[in-house]
Amino acid sequence: MASKHVCFIVGSQSPLQFWTDPSHPNGPLSAQSSITTSFIPQKASIAEAKFQGGWDLIQVLPHLQELKQIINSGLFTKAANSNPIWKPESDGNFRLRSAWNTVRSPNPKPPWVSSVWFAGHTPKFSITAWQALQDKLSTRDNLHFLGPNHDRSCLLCNSVSESVNHIFFNCSYSAWIWQVILRRISERRKQKKSLSDEENWIRSKFKKKGQTYTLVRTLLTASIYLLWQERNSRLFQKKKTHKRFLLSRIISATRSRILALKLEDEDSEENQRISNSFNLPLFSKATDPKFCHWEPLAAYEIKLNPDASLASDTASIGGLLRDHLDWRPSPRPQGYNPISLLC
Incomplete structure (x- = not known):
């Protein structure tokens, strides 16, 4: 797959063989029966064919137009050695990013990227949030293929069917936790109907990068991660944590992360109020x-x-x-x- 993106700068003393070198996408030229000529010896190197005989012989041989097209796509230099170049890069140097872009089909970034993969994110929090926002978590609602007798009730509240939008944050257990967090960031309202709506609200309200920007996103991703951990703990270990203790773990994990980052922010009244509610210092710009x-x-x-x-x-x-x-x-x-x- 990568071979079509690599070519060689051929030097005057290059050892690459004209007929037997396998770098051509269809294999060595000698294996292609439609391309034969006695003007170039069988053991000639590419350098000998180019620098000694030139490519003039191809001009007078109309049946070698395919060979001409193949050869003219190469690059040649008077240097002694042959150097591979990576065609996707203008300077010819290989880079993993350009290699990745050549083998994938790029898609537009979803709008929630900045709420999950922000600077200073906690990887394990963001990975779970990334799965949740795409509805890829193994909730009981998503496990319907197990059969009609499969229990779909929520493990946190034991009531309605368990889904991503129910766990985050319409379940009575998680809704209480999220309401306390919203009050701490000076927001008094009911929780949104879906996780995507909550993420969209955070992304729209907190746009300017700084400590508050990272704080509210860490609160969201930490809540998703620790609520999902609590759900799995109840399912596999039969252990339950009171919602007050889980809230304390969410806030503690968020504070530890923000304190470690030491981010600056504007000394506004809102930023100061939010920082104080989580007992965080505000490093003014x-x-x-x-x-x-x-x-x-x-x-x-x-x-x-x-x-x-x-x-x-x-x-x-x-x-x-x-x-x-x-x-x-x-x-x-x-x-x-x-x-x-x-x-």
Whole structure:
């Protein structure tokens, strides 16, 4: 399959054989009975046929047009060796991405991609969410082929038929968990009718990348993963977890992930409120320095600015001193940013 995407830059001392080299898609030229000529010796290399005799002989042999077309598609150089080139890439270098694109049929990305495969996602959470959004989880509703006597009741609430849209989040067990999470992100509403609707709401409401963007998506994928784990635990191990404990596990897993990422976000009221509800620090994005007015100091007085650092993960102190003659900036270490002397 890949051979049709590879060709050789043939050098003047290339050992590749003109008639017996197997790189042609249909096999060696010698095996193709329609292509024969006595002008090129049987043991001639491609380099000998090209650089010594040229391709002029093909011009006068109309019955070798197929051979001419095959040969003219190659690339030749005066270099000594032969080098393979990867035709899908303009520079001839092989790349796994272009190889993958040559053997697959690309399809447009589904809209929920940004809610599942976002930067900083947790792989095991995202894989389960990816399956759920495509309705590929082995819910009892999807296992109808087991027969009409197969129990289809939900393992979380033991009531209606178990399906993806029921488990996430219309089951009484999961609906309570999701309602608490929605209240924590300052959203008071009923759960949507389907998982796709919930994902679409998150994608539409939280568009700007940052800590809150990643937080709400991690909450969604973690909820899907841990609810599915709880469902399987009840089915295979006969173990049940109270919904309050499962909620605690979802929030704990989400907090651990966000704290590890240390993402920045705008210092808006909404972002601050959501971060506080999950007991998370909000790392504000650096903004342009603001200059403020300093009241005149009396002689020998000192004013310190303890919040002078422009970085979110460091701290520094800037200060101004005044002696009895004039204003003078306080001594500072080498490399100290003088702008931090201004609040």
